[in-house]
Amino acid sequence: xxxxxxxxxxxxxxxxxxxxxxxxxxxxxxxxxxxxxxxxxxxxxxxxxxxxxxxxxxxxxxxxxxxxxxxxxxxxxxxxxxxxxxxxxxxxxxxxxxxxxxxxxxxxxxxxxxxxxxxxxxxxxxxxxxxxxxxxxxxxxxxxxxxxxxxxxxxxxxxxxxxxxxxxxxxxxxxxxxxxxxxxxxxxxxxxxxxxxxxxxxxxxxxxxxxxxxxxxxxxxxxxxxxxxxxxxxxxxxxxxxxxxxxxxxxxxxxxxxxxxxxxxxxxxxxxxxxxxxxxxxxxxxxxxxxxxxxxxxxxxxxxxxxxxxxxxxxxxxxxxxxxxxxxxxxxxxxxxxxxxxxxxxxxxxxxxxxxxxxxxxxxxxxxxxxxxxxxxxxxxx
Amino acid sequence: xxxxxxxxxxxxxxxxxxxxxxxxxxxxxxxxxxxxxxxxxxxxxxxxxxxxxxxxxxxxxxxxxxxxxxxxxxxxxxxxxxxxxxxxxxxxxxxxxxxxxxxxxxxxxxxxxxxxxxxxxxxxxxxxxxxxxxxxxxxxxxxxxxxxxxxxxxxxxxxxxxxxxxxxxxxxxxxxxxxxxxxxxxxxxxxxxxxxxxxxx
Numbered sequence: 305x306x307x308x309x310x311x312x313x314x315x316x317x318x319x320x321x322x323x324x325x326x327x328x329x330x331x332x333x334x335x336x337x338x339x340x341x342x343x344x345x346x347x348x349x350x351x352x353x354x355x356x357x358x359x360x361x362x363x364x365x366x367x368x369x370x371x372x373x374x375x376x377x378x379x380x381x382x383x384x385x386x387x388x389x390x391x392x393x394x395x396x397x398x399x400x401x402x403x404x405x406x407x408x409x410x411x412x413x414x415x416x417x418x419x420x421x422x423x424x425x426x427x428x429x430x431x432x433x434x435x436x437x438x439x440x441x442x443x444x445x446x447x448x449x450x451x452x453x454x455x456x457x458x459x460x461x462x463x464x465x466x467x468x469x470x471x472x473x474x475x476x477x478x479x480x481x482x483x484x485x486x487x488x489x490x491x492x493x494x495x496x497x498x499x500x501x502x503x504x505x506x507x508x509x510x511x512x513x514x515x516x517x518x519x520x521x522x523x524x525x526x527x528x529x530x531x532x533x534x535x536x537x538x539x540x541x542x543x544x545x546x547x548x549x550x551x552x553x554x555x556x557x558x559x560x561x562x563x564x565x566x567x568x569x570x571x572x573x574x575x576x577x578x579x580x581x582x583x584x585x586x587x588x589x590x591x592x593x594x595x596x597x598x599x600x601x602x603x604x605x606x607x608x609x610x611x612x613x614x615x616x617x618x619x620x621x622x623x624x625x626x627x628x629x630x631x632x633x634x635x636x637x638x639x640x641x642x643x644x645x646x647x648x649x650x651x652x653x654x655x656x657x658x659x660x661x662x663x664x665x666x667x668x669x670x671x672x673x674x675x676x677x678x679x680x681x682x683x684x685x686x
Numbered sequence: 687x688x689x690x691x692x693x694x695x696x697x698x699x700x701x702x703x704x705x706x707x708x709x710x711x712x713x714x715x716x717x718x719x720x721x722x723x724x725x726x727x728x729x730x731x732x733x734x735x736x737x738x739x740x741x742x743x744x745x746x747x748x749x750x751x752x753x754x755x756x757x758x759x760x761x762x763x764x765x766x767x768x769x770x771x772x773x774x775x776x777x778x779x780x781x782x783x784x785x786x787x788x789x790x791x792x793x794x795x796x797x798x799x800x801x802x803x804x805x806x807x808x809x810x811x812x813x814x815x816x817x818x819x820x821x822x823x824x825x826x827x828x829x830x831x832x833x834x835x836x837x838x839x840x841x842x843x844x845x846x847x848x849x850x851x852x853x854x855x856x857x858x859x860x861x862x863x864x865x866x867x868x869x870x871x872x873x874x875x876x877x878x879x880x881x882x883x884x885x886x887x
Contacts, residue, residue, distance in 0.1 A: 335703070335706070335707070338706065339702065339706070342706075344702055344734075347702040347703075350700075351703075588737075591737055592737075595776060598810070600810050600811035601810045601811075602810065602811070636841065636842045636845055637838035637839055637841055637842040638834055638835060638837075638838035638860070638865075640835075642731070642774060643731045643881070644871045644873070645871065645873075645878050645881065645882055645887075646881070646882065646885060646887050648731075648735065649735060653842065655842075655845060655846070662846065662848075664808070664846075666776070668735075670735070679776055680776045680810075682809075682810035682811075683810075684846055685810075685811060685812070686812070686813075686846075
């Protein structure tokens with residue numbers, strides 16, 4: 305097929321070096337894709353560069369590096385690679401894109417779905433959401449919020465993006481037990497409950513709203529619950545591809561998207577600062593919540609434990625925030641720095657008596673960003 | 687085949703690939719004792735401070751302990767390093783076991799080891815070491831120098847004991863103490879030097 309593509313392409317002469325990846329490079333490219341899926345963009349670039357150094361070039365290679373640069377917020381470099389990738393795009397139209405192989409669900413009324421998606425995303429972008437922090441911590445410079453919506457017509461929404469997001473939500477809806485819906489942001493929970501009663505336009509509207517408000521990353525946790533990581537990765541990639549496609553089309557579109565991106569970044573920074581000022585209790589991962597809510601940490605002395613870790617942690621966070629525990633006044637001992645020889649993390653302890661019980665909280669602050677996360681905490685039982 | 691690849695990745699300081707592509711057993715079987723240790727050390731201090739990678743570092747340290755038991759048991763430093771790893775990853779029970787073992791392996795425990803072992807009394811649930819024993823260990827360390835980390839820990843312990851008087855006393859000392867006087871680190875020197883060289887410091 306590869307040789308057929310090459311031979312049959314009338315623009316063959318336009319290619320810089322129409323080579324295809326050798327077996328080793330394909331394995332490395334697969335690793336790079338995995339690194340991108342894990343948000344390890346710099347590492348992915350490192351791997352891709354090592355392939356390029358061996359004079360191996362391909363559409364997938366440049367596209368993968370475009371994803372990496374996009375993830376790092378280096379939009380110009382991402383667009384360059386996206387455009388470079390197009391030079392190697394010799395896939396004939398009759399070859400189904402990869403996305404169809406992996407996904408079964410697609411909207412019946414694609415245009416209506418896309419119209420809804422655009423309107424919903426624009427509406428969602430107007431609303432700031434600090435409740436879902438992981439997206440705020442990403443370095444995508446606001447690009448995960450479906451910013452293509454500001455420059456795109458419904459017919460321009462790529463089939464890849466429409467299908468992947470539809471498929472992802474369908475997978476979440478089909479595979480999530482009702483009790484697990486509590487784990488998601490309220491809009492996803494509502495969407496799951498109403499999914500079967502909505503037409504494609506309404507579905508698009510609601511999904512777009514969620515993307516605009518929280519960013520594409522908000523679907524990561526639900527996808528993890530239903531083990532839909534692959535669908536989720538496809539969706540993220542489709543968002544990236546659609547954004548880059550729109551940016552590369554014209555300078556006007558590029559400026560508009562970058563303007564909107566800049567607005568989102570400013571908003572994100574503002575939200576994080578406000579959260580820090582309000583001594584908001586933030587965790588970096590769900591692991592920390594599970595660890596903190598262990599039975600021996602004795603939180604049952606202060607809150608009613610339901611057994612649902614997420615729910616219980618929310619109650620605990622509210623209690624700790626109410627008591628303003630992350631305050632200099634309650635700092636104990638001296639901060640510890642890690643690594644001691646070249647510090648990047650500052651570990652600080654807070655201790656306060658709440659309802660006659662001594663509560664101890666251990667937080668880590670990233671010295672480069674100033675972001676603080678709770679890592680441990682318990683009621684002192686002696 | 688794996689040995690060559692793992693050695694190549696080690697020499698390239700490609701820690702993420704080692705983490706993603708190989709198991710702790712494969713790494714330990716391919717690298718020397720010291721190189722395996724440095725890999726685990728580097729994964730512990732991974733650039734993104736990623737918990738999953740730190741978990742992998744713990745597994746790797748434990749694999750090294752099993753595979754190179756003779757070399758591991760030659761120095762208390764390795765067990766202390768494992769204690770530090772557990773401290774960083776908030777595994778308080780395991781932290782105590784590792785520090786205690788290191789403490790038992792050395793006839794004159796260094797100040798930092800005494801302080802870190804004492805720190806084990808601060809944990810959820812019943813502490814594995816009593817507050818009084820912990821205070822004794824810190825006082826032993828402070829005989830060497832007025833280490834700020836030791837004094838700070840004393841403040842914390844007296845606060846937890848609700849001994850306001852002693853807490854105030856040591857807090858005053860802490861305020862007046864030279865913040866630069868910290869007990870010397872107990873991480874194996876070759877790991878620290880290699881790490882600083884790698885990151886260009």
